[in-house]
Structure formats: C-alpha cells, structure tokens
Amino acid sequence: MVILNDVLIESEEATIAFNNRGTYYGDGVFETMRCLDGQAIFYESHYFRLMSSMRILRMEIPQSFTPEFFEEQILKLQKATKDSSPHSRLRITVWRNTGGLYTPMDSTISYSIEMTSLHKVFETEGKNEVELFKDHLLPLGMLGNLKTTTKTVNILAGIYKTENDYDDMLLLNQNKMVVESISGNLFLRTGGTIKTPPLKDGCLNGIMREQVMTQLKRMLNYEVIEESITPFELQRADELFSTNVIQGIKNITKYRKKEFEQTTGEELRTFFNKKLFS
Structure with a gap:
C-alpha cells in the first residue's frame, strides 16, 4: 500500500503521469524517516526539513501540509501495511506537477508516501571497506544540503562501488574535499577530536548528523x-563512521591499507538504541 495524493492505494495501482517533472527534470524532494510502531523518529526535524526544502525549491506548499496531517497519513499507512514488524522505513516524495520545460508552468505539487519493513534496531554491520569516488564531484552550497530527487553522483558512486567490490564510497566536492558517503554524513575522529564537514561544503543537512553532533x-x-x-586526513584518522536515520551509525572499517577503530561508533550506537528503542 502507498498513499498517493491523499489516497491510500495498492502499490501496483499507484500510477503518475509519464511526463511528471520529477521524472523529466528531477524536480522534486524527498524525506526518509525511520518509524517505530507508526511513529516517525525525530519527526519534527524531518517535517521542518521537508517544508524548508520545498520553500527553497519554490514549490507551493498545500495548506493541508501540517505536522498533524503527515502524522495521520503515516499512521493510516502503517495500519494498512500487512507486515507486522514494528520497525519501518518511510519515504515521502514531493514533485512539482506536470507543465513547462525547465521553467514550470505552475508550482503546485503531488506527493506519495511509501513504507517498507525494517527488522532490526541500529546494528553493527561488520566489514565496511570504502574508497574515494573521483569520477564526479558534488556541488558546493545550499542545494547539496537538500534531499532532492536529483542524486546522479550518488547513483554513479553506487554503481562504481558494486563494480569494484567496495562496501561504500566517499564523495568529494568541487574543492576536492571529502563530503559524505553515498547515503550518510561523514565523521572523522583523531584522538579526542571529531570532525564533520560543514554544510557549506555541500553535504546533506542530515537529521542523524544533527542528533550525533548534539x-x-x-x-x-x-x-x-x-x-x-x-583526503589526506583519512589514513591518519583513528576512526571513521557515517550516519543516517535508517542505519544509525555505520562504522567504516577500512580505507585502502588503513583499518580503523570502532570505539566512538559503538558508543553512539549503544546510546541511540537505548534512547530510541528501549
């Protein structure tokens, strides 16, 4: 089951226009949340990030898009989903409606909400060997902070990862600085100092990033x-890990010949599992 423009519908029956602007121009944003028993974790932060992203992209936000509206929609979808797992991954996708070429004819939107099951809390995933992805670079600035439906660099990095038998890739920006992993914000620990790239470097303004920093x-x-x-700091670091709301804290175990500690990552994972799922 999915929700498509307020309507709960079977997934195979949920169809949209072939020339929708999300498909034609990547003219959309999305928000991925982790839910427990139909309640989105860090919901307020997710909601305001979605509204902010829509404003930045000059989309018309429906008056119905209140925090309460999305909470009701998520619960409705959770009750209609046959899988009984208490853990789930939720994605809200918003795209501008059909019309125009690069310049839209109007800024009204359509949206969908989908839910898939997760069967675990934040867990250690074992081996996670990474490499730098150098073929294409992320842009600097505000647009890199958004979860838009245009994720070409991440997609190509994922293909490179698979073809070369890595577990993840680290992405570079136009200044050749390390920005993030394919699907998470990056943290680097050397001794008692922990660094994470600033938003001006073009990294995602991640919800889990904010929680981990706090x-x-x-x-x-x-x-x-x-x-x-x-890039030169990576092999000198004691520990590397990435973060997102679905996987939590994901330790990086190896980069080239350097193998990393997992002390801080395990400490954070234990804390958030207790805080969120106990």
Whole structure:
C-alpha cells in the first residue's frame, strides 16, 4: 500500500503521469524517516526539513501540509501495511506537477508516501571497506544540503562501488574535499577530536548528523568541530563512521591499507538504541 495524493492505494495501482517533472527534470524532494510502531523518529526535524526544502525549491506548499496531517497519513499507512514488524522505513516524495520545460508552468505539487519493513534496531554491520569516488564531484552550497530527487553522483558512486567490490564510497566536492558517503554524513575522529564537514561544503543537512553532533557535544571526552576534511586526513584518522536515520551509525572499517577503530561508533550506537528503542 502507498498513499498517493491523499489516497491510500495498492502499490501496483499507484500510477503518475509519464511526463511528471520529477521524472523529466528531477524536480522534486524527498524525506526518509525511520518509524517505530507508526511513529516517525525525530519527526519534527524531518517535517521542518521537508517544508524548508520545498520553500527553497519554490514549490507551493498545500495548506493541508501540517505536522498533524503527515502524522495521520503515516499512521493510516502503517495500519494498512500487512507486515507486522514494528520497525519501518518511510519515504515521502514531493514533485512539482506536470507543465513547462525547465521553467514550470505552475508550482503546485503531488506527493506519495511509501513504507517498507525494517527488522532490526541500529546494528553493527561488520566489514565496511570504502574508497574515494573521483569520477564526479558534488556541488558546493545550499542545494547539496537538500534531499532532492536529483542524486546522479550518488547513483554513479553506487554503481562504481558494486563494480569494484567496495562496501561504500566517499564523495568529494568541487574543492576536492571529502563530503559524505553515498547515503550518510561523514565523521572523522583523531584522538579526542571529531570532525564533520560543514554544510557549506555541500553535504546533506542530515537529521542523524544533527542528533550525533548534539550527543557528542554532551560527551566530555570529545571535541566536535565542523571543518573541511581533506583526503589526506583519512589514513591518519583513528576512526571513521557515517550516519543516517535508517542505519544509525555505520562504522567504516577500512580505507585502502588503513583499518580503523570502532570505539566512538559503538558508543553512539549503544546510546541511540537505548534512547530510541528501549
């Protein structure tokens, strides 16, 4: 089951115009949430990021798009979903309606909500060997902070990863700074100092990034700074990990010949599992 423009419908019956602007121009945004028993974790942050993204892309936000509206829609979808797992992945996709070429004819929108089952809390995933993806670079600035439906660099990095037997790739921006992984924000620890790229470097303004930074600042044994990360720092680091709301904290175990500790990642994983799922 999915929700398509307020209507709960079977997935195979949910169809949209072939020339919708999301398909034609990547003119859309999306929000991915982790839910427990139909309740979205960090819901308020997700909601405001979605509304902010739509405003930045000059989309017309329907008056019905209140926090309560989406909470009701998520619960309705969860009850209609046959899988009984309490953990689920939710995606809200918004695209501008059909019309115009590069310049839209209007800015009204359509949207869909889909839910898939997750069967676990945040877990250690074992081997996670990464490499730099150098074929294409992420743009600097605000548009890189958004979850738009135009993710060409991430897609090509995913294909490169599969073809070359890596577990993930680290993406570079136009200044050749390390920005993020394919689907997560990057953190680098050297001793008691933890760095993560600043938003101006073009990394995603991640919900889990914000939560992890807040928690790290409460832990007196770490200094947290937002600062550009050069490729040369990777092999000198003690620990690397990436974050997103679906996987939580994902330790990077190896980059080239360097193998990394997993101390901080495990500490954070234990904290968030207790906070969110106990």
